[in-house]
Amino acid sequence: MGHGDYERLTPEATDQVWLRLRAGQAAKPTARELGLCTGTVRAYLLRCGGIRPEPRRRAPGRLSLAEREEISRGLAAGQSIRMIAAALGRSPSTVSREVNANGGTRRYRAARADVAAWARATRPKPCKLADNPALRAIVEEKLQRRWSPQQIAGWLKINYPDSPEMQVSHESIYRTLYVQSRGALRKELTAYLRTGRVIRRPKGVRLPDGRGGRPNTLHISERPPEAEDRAVPGHWEGDLVFGKGMSPVATLVERSTRFLMLVALPDGNHKADVVADALAAAVTTLPTQLARSLTWDLGHEMAEHQRFTTATGIQVYFCDPKSPWQRGSNENTNGLLRQYLPRRVDFRTLTQADFDAIAQELNERPRQTLGFKTPSQALAEVLR
CATH class of the missing domain: 3.30.420.10 (Ribonuclease H-like superfamily/Ribonuclease H)
Structure with a gap:
């Protein structure tokens, strides 16, 4: 069974997994305690690089599902855009853009418009390494020389003191290596790290993971x-x-x-x-x-x-x-x-x-x- 065949974790299970990992527990005992397949937990951690994905949120000021339902009802009742906007306490231009982007006055449906808006919801902004080819080339070259991300970040700060665009934190380098959706550094570069790990481990003390226990020592x-x-x-x-x-x-x-x-x-x-x-x-x-x-x-x-x-x-x-x-x-x-x-x-x-x-x-x-x-x-x- 490949990674793509594993069952998806529920939001509740995901919360519990990260709670235990951040407390220092390893993946296998975490899976056992939650009654999950260890392969499912491992596949999930590999997909996200051992770093919890930032949850997608509605940007402040965006229309809610309830507001969209009010728009839909207003249009069905033959109300004008200005009347609907006044009832919602919104700008007429906001309501007008919403309606025009989702089928116009005749085809507007609240549920469908809300799904489309969620699909367009703000994702984490592109990282500095993705937007700066020169910086990315330097970081990749140093990683291939087996420099640690901390050494690279420190070297950049010394050599480019007046160029913030040519500086990057070691945590950003780690995150860009482990979270491939950021689309900057190649996953293969993790082989040059001292540990060679392909997922990020939470900071802090690691609790015993149950392997190789030695009772009565x-x-x-x-x-x-x-x-x-x-x-x-x-x-x-x-x-x-x-x-x-x-x-x-x-x-x-x-x-x-x-x-x-x-x-x-x-x-x-x-x-x-x-x-x-x-x-x-x-x-x-x-x-x-x-x-x-x-x-x-x-x-x-x-x-x-x-x-x-x-x-x-x-x-x-x-x-x-x-x-x-x-x-x-x-x-x-x-x-x-x-x-x-x-x-x-x-x-x-x-x-x-x-x-x-x-x-x-x-x-x-x-x-x-x-x-x-x-x-x-x-x-x-x-x-x-």
Whole structure:
């Protein structure tokens, strides 16, 4: 079913959708709460670029439907234009133009005239970029150079200080990109934005959208002190590293020895249940003294952490949001790993044997933090 096949939202549903989106709720939970098809809500947001369309309103001073009905009745009764205008408190020229534009005195119908007037009702005025080709060319050129709308707006203000017609706000640039009915900037230019989004997100804090929930989690502050000071082996840090086409491999680094394990994920699948099972299969091969805890970030791939703990007996602890330094050993090792697994490589073309060979090579490189011993040597000493 294409976007054009989705049902139309009622005005009441539209109001509720925007109310929730502006409160920070994502589209999917919004649709669920309102009993709507998620595709319907998504298609609507794509059509309007994530920006609520300005409602069309009658311009002040325009004739209302009730006034048009009075005109129609007056004409049917044989009254003159001046008599009808006086009864309405309107100028005779206003009534005359209304009648002449809608069939004349014999064919004038109030309902039909009102529908025609609504169709001609004022729409949002054309944006500055649509009316100014020179300004539009500059904005497009800067976007293709991956300048942000804020940078473009600031640059224009500095370089054209005495030419208001050559200045435009960053919000106008965003709106013109996302709302294609404004007819100025091409939608494809959104690909040059840092986020690459095709719809505008409301400002403010985003509420949880229900994806990848992690019930019964333990914070990193609850991790045993022995893990913090690296005095006892068996405490691991984990993450996913991605290659071309979002192809992942799981990385596990032991905190005290910096020993690395790479875990292939079947067909590049990084759903939570697949990750939990793959990690469990890998760590159950470890000696008991090397299986004490695992620290992970807040990625959705670890939503099934309880499944992993049940299978292995290893408790999972979670870092603060956007705090990769709390898994410093893992982050540093992932940086080294990029020498072997650059982002241009599709990891789905590699086998577990390939990953094992890469991990072995890294584990046999001396590390300054280990006094230039290798992770393999440090692990061997621990096991002895």
